[in-house]
Amino acid sequence: MSVAPAAAEPLEGDIVVLRALDKVTARTKDLFVPIDETAIFGSIAIRPRKCLKRPPEETPETSAFLEISEIHQGADNLTLFTGWMFASSPAINALEHPVYDVWVIDCRISEPVKPAGKE
Template identity: 35%
Template sequence: MTVMRSALAACILALSASAVSAQQVETAEGSGAEMRVLDKLTGQVQDVTLAAGDSRRFGRIEVDVRNCRYPSGDPAGDAFAFLTVRETGIADPVYRGWMIATAPALNPMDHPRYDVWVLRCTTS
């Protein structure tokens, strides 16, 4: 029992030490976001650029970009954007949250017809 407690304590100590030593990346705010929109029914793909605060309709959905951020000093780096996606005739958004360009599956939009993912932030 004492061995198990010691092992548990060692694991907790190791986890807390790694959490403390994790680097926090400073970010800069982009002026908007570049995204890719896929209509799964027709196979049509569109790359679009939206300024922060703008929205655009694609078929039956409307995509709104509130914010796009990227690592300071590296505009081509790993962008993440806050998106809201609404479907025509439905009050609640079908997606609302942060989407990461290099890992869209971490917080994906779940829609039977459309896929939307962030490619990068715009800086001007």
């Protein structure tokens, strides 16, 4: 009987690194967005809710749960996308928009804060 090795728990990040593309102007921008904060790119608002990264000893994969909406002045924002995006397979669950594309690039994990005076 063979037993598969247990997979390590994914590491949870606190900053999502995204690349956004404006298809009309061909402008790209890398966005560093803290969890539960909102980044604006053109007329879309991007809010990451969770970011997971596999440990270094496993096959690389970064995934982020994103909420993306289109900003409308004087009206409610229109939800364009809610779900998980994967860095290794951006086409699996992609934002469907005629002007903008968004990809997950990385998940940044901050170093734990050490108490003052402790080395």
